Amino acid sequence: MPKIGIGIIGVGRIGKLHAEKMLHNSKVQLLGISDVFMNEELVEWSKPFNLSIMTNSYLELIQDPRIEAIFICSPTNTHIEIIKAAVARGKHIFCEKPISFNYQETKEIMELVEQAGVVFQVGFNRRFDHNFQKVRELMNSETIGQPHLIKITSRDPQPPPASYILASGGLFMDMSIHDFDMARYITGSEVETVYAEGAVLVDPEIGELGDIDTAIITLRFANGALGVIDNSRKAVYGYDQRVEIFGEKGNISVENDVPTTVKVSTEEAITTDHPKYFFLDRYIESYKTEVNYFVESILGGLPPLVSAYDGYQAERIAFAAKQSLLQGRLVRLEEIQ
């Protein structure tokens, strides 16, 4: 069976991660990369891949007929243009989150993709995490019946640099967006209302940049359930990623993954391991699994799991949260059209 030819656009941390995982996926062949900074370091890094195309123009990549699918890992503000170009040439698309900072543009993309019939997957990798997939399965099997409450804790170990914050679209669009998607995934229901509280407690500079670093967001779902997400940019003990869903017949919770199960008991303290430090440790397997899933979708074996619609919905919720924070009021998702 011929391998699916892949091109990666934007070869930063995530782009490289995808490339390296592809080395071990026998169904794909990474053929080319594009990056506006096609520097020596990148050339050196690319050697083991024996690439046919290395360019600073994403168009060149997209136009190559050998490329059947592209991974968009460039900055968010470039996504729309790239997707349009790729769809026009019938390429399948894996796009990092968020699709755009503008949910209306994302809606347009969603419709475009649907008409074109290409496979489109958003990089909500956490849906593929071993823990959360188990939760989803348990929900499907009605283990706890109808959901009443969903609680998501999502805290980074340290804030990103100012440059990142500025280009991030803000905490809700950059960080909470994963949690918005998780909330929809786990409950299997759509968000109807959003109320957000935010604060600058970690670093005043983040506030000066117009963003917040701490938040509590309350959600109400179409199926009647209530939800709450808490976020912080700085959990000094490591990446804190927990989910809990409570329903009529019980509760399901996910604790943090740990590097080892070692427990040390001394006169001073009883200690266990810190959570895995950050997303590249905690979610490393999910990055592999999401790409496998994308590949199987192209091959026709699996229905799309994280569609453009999922990207669109998460963006709408992020936008609603921002509105709620700015206006100090409950925002209905239907306001966000």
Next chain:
Amino acid sequence: MPKIGIGIIGVGRIGKLHAEKMLHNSKVQLLGISDVFMNEELVEWSKPFNLSIMTNSYLELIQDPRIEAIFICSPTNTHIEIIKAAVARGKHIFCEKPISFNYQETKEIMELVEQAGVVFQVGFNRRFDHNFQKVRELMNSETIGQPHLIKITSRDPQPPPASYILASGGLFMDMSIHDFDMARYITGSEVETVYAEGAVLVDPEIGELGDIDTAIITLRFANGALGVIDNSRKAVYGYDQRVEIFGEKGNISVENDVPTTVKVSTEEAITTDHPKYFFLDRYIESYKTEVNYFVESILGGLPPLVSAYDGYQAERIAFAAKQSLLQGRLVRLEEIQ
């Protein structure tokens, strides 16, 4: 040293509990009880106490000069009248929560008590729980520095009967009020704003009675911290009582207490014990400790820990939560005067 003479007004479940604990407290002597239903069952129950006074009139109890302190365990709507009568006679007062359903009346009581100089303690027993006291100590010792987020989970194992719901003052005043007090106790800060979401997911009858059975309440504190409380009237796996506080230098969490540490591993499942079933199991020690504390306060050894002001503040927050739910908006505590 002569023992402190005690009278209990209202001898239901909690009144009896206090009475039984007093048998083992060498500093107090239960001298009398009053209850509007002074029936045979109560007479039988009281025998081991060798009481001097058994009456259906609380006034008779209060007027007895041997009674130095009273425990008010009667329905909430009788508290104000009883407190006024007791204060007028210089009695020390232990009053079950809430002091009243009307925070303005409670404020009046608060001032009255202050002027009279009697010891007054509200029955927020959870402040005396071994777990939460440890959290308070850790906060005092700056283990995690400034608090950023506080999260309280408080779920009952089963809803009370309709008759109880009707007289309860509603979920916020009856159940969440403990959590409002806990939030103030743990953060050491006052609540400034309240946003509440509620739903009827457990039992439609609760909705027909005008109450809710599921809630998520977001708080903002004077020190900048954010907080969230989630409540349910029905956690089928037992009483779920957890607290978590996250700050600049870390996180402190309290898991449920369990009856045993037994873990069973079979082919079917790996299981551990359910949480202690309800408040009389989980908080039984705290009921003893709070009474000890009250007694020491009377004896002059300890400053009041749960004052009328604490009762007043919790009621204001409960009222604000109700307003928020009814009006679908953020409520500032300063609105509630």
Next chain:
Amino acid sequence: MPKIGIGIIGVGRIGKLHAEKMLHNSKVQLLGISDVFMNEELVEWSKPFNLSIMTNSYLELIQDPRIEAIFICSPTNTHIEIIKAAVARGKHIFCEKPISFNYQETKEIMELVEQAGVVFQVGFNRRFDHNFQKVRELMNSETIGQPHLIKITSRDPQPPPASYILASGGLFMDMSIHDFDMARYITGSEVETVYAEGAVLVDPEIGELGDIDTAIITLRFANGALGVIDNSRKAVYGYDQRVEIFGEKGNISVENDVPTTVKVSTEEAITTDHPKYFFLDRYIESYKTEVNYFVESILGGLPPLVSAYDGYQAERIAFAAKQSLLQGRLVRLEEIQ
């Protein structure tokens, strides 16, 4: 119903503990105590009990007709004489472990007690611990079927003083004896062979006194199961009391009890509470429960649970372990007659 009149012989730490628990047991009345050191401190301590008899002669206590049952809490080498005197007068007996240092004398006592028909209970309080009782129940309900392996960890937080070591009968008779009884209790089977390894690793002085401070003891049971006990006189992190039983259909394990469920996560460490510090913390409830059980046995409501035979068997195993250690060989229990 008249209360059962109780006398306590030997009022050290354990004797006092039993006395204090009796204050809260409505079915018994502590009438007298005897102690060879009937000093001022003891007189002071006894005041709240309003005792009728305070003597330095245990015989005086036993001879009093109001005393129906005695608690023997004096040093082990006095037990035999006291038991004989008490049985002769038809008293019910609660005897701290071990009954004697000489299993042959214990056997004699066992027969004496049986003939006399008095209630006799040995102070193996751990059988009444909430965790271990649950394990016993699970074994009874065949949760894990036939037992294959039992593992007991029993480590003290700190070694006793030299004076205690000298009078203790050695590690096996003093400390492991609880574990020998637990092994029989949990497996519901008799020990057939014993192999013991011991070492002096904690404190050379213990070796100089002719004792060991660290041990691993392997047992083989009549039902085919194997067992292992590990002991240490010094676990710096606190009293370590765990049991695990593995069988054809699974495994049951008991973790240490902790004072609180608080978990602290900081940059330095993730910590939880130390185990309860020592037996008075960990087993405090079991001391109350065992006395309740003894009382119910006297009242006829319950069959004896920890009989003289149980004391005898545990002593035989302890003796066998000592033999095994001294001779470096497997010892069959049938050798110990």
Next chain:
Amino acid sequence: MPKIGIGIIGVGRIGKLHAEKMLHNSKVQLLGISDVFMNEELVEWSKPFNLSIMTNSYLELIQDPRIEAIFICSPTNTHIEIIKAAVARGKHIFCEKPISFNYQETKEIMELVEQAGVVFQVGFNRRFDHNFQKVRELMNSETIGQPHLIKITSRDPQPPPASYILASGGLFMDMSIHDFDMARYITGSEVETVYAEGAVLVDPEIGELGDIDTAIITLRFANGALGVIDNSRKAVYGYDQRVEIFGEKGNISVENDVPTTVKVSTEEAITTDHPKYFFLDRYIESYKTEVNYFVESILGGLPPLVSAYDGYQAERIAFAAKQSLLQGRLVRLEEIQ
């Protein structure tokens, strides 16, 4: 840098595992395999490797000058012959455990390998497990000071078929041998005495084959520490792999790894995940790490970690355990020369 040419002898479950891991190791190139059953299934499986040599004669593989290192994954009774042939040709050797069923032959091999100066690593993969490596690090950093007790639980989820049992060398040589090596690795000390108890409790057929399925083995170490290993061929709840080491300054324990951290609370039970099912799940990473280590040893970057001497010592202990079981007595390791 040219890749190290590798040949694998014996391509069963473990041989295949090693081959597949090598696909992702850029420093090695699998050039050939040999297996006495070079059937179609194997040919099919080998396709992605583009092998230069596929033979049913291990000699052909060893004689090829492109092969620098061999992996011996054939049955234990073929190891000695293969190692001798490989050493004679200066090949580096990775040999699955045990090296042989005869510790005297293994000793000979050990000397041969030493003289030849080739790199030799035994397949005690558990030394490379994330949990146990952490324990080893903590021991090196004196976290708990001098070790007093080591406890290893090692239970398989289900017994192997009779054919495997017959060729396995028995429980001690096949299964406990990993634990003997772990005991030496963790304590950093040599075993001096062995006492073993064994039983047939899982399946009478295992007894009929002359083996046992359940064991408790007590060890005494040169540094004075005591140790105990418990083994079972059938833990119905999954692969049970725990280690605990107790010392003068504390205790270190390793719990089982679990597939997910999901906890489900219902009215019926509070459940968490089963342990990872068997060694290919639990130790999968360690198989990769041990091969990396072997490769680095060949490249000169790392000293050998699991030497022929380690294989030899573990076999001696296994032999001593067998002697102890058969003779019902303590066996000193110095007897086993």
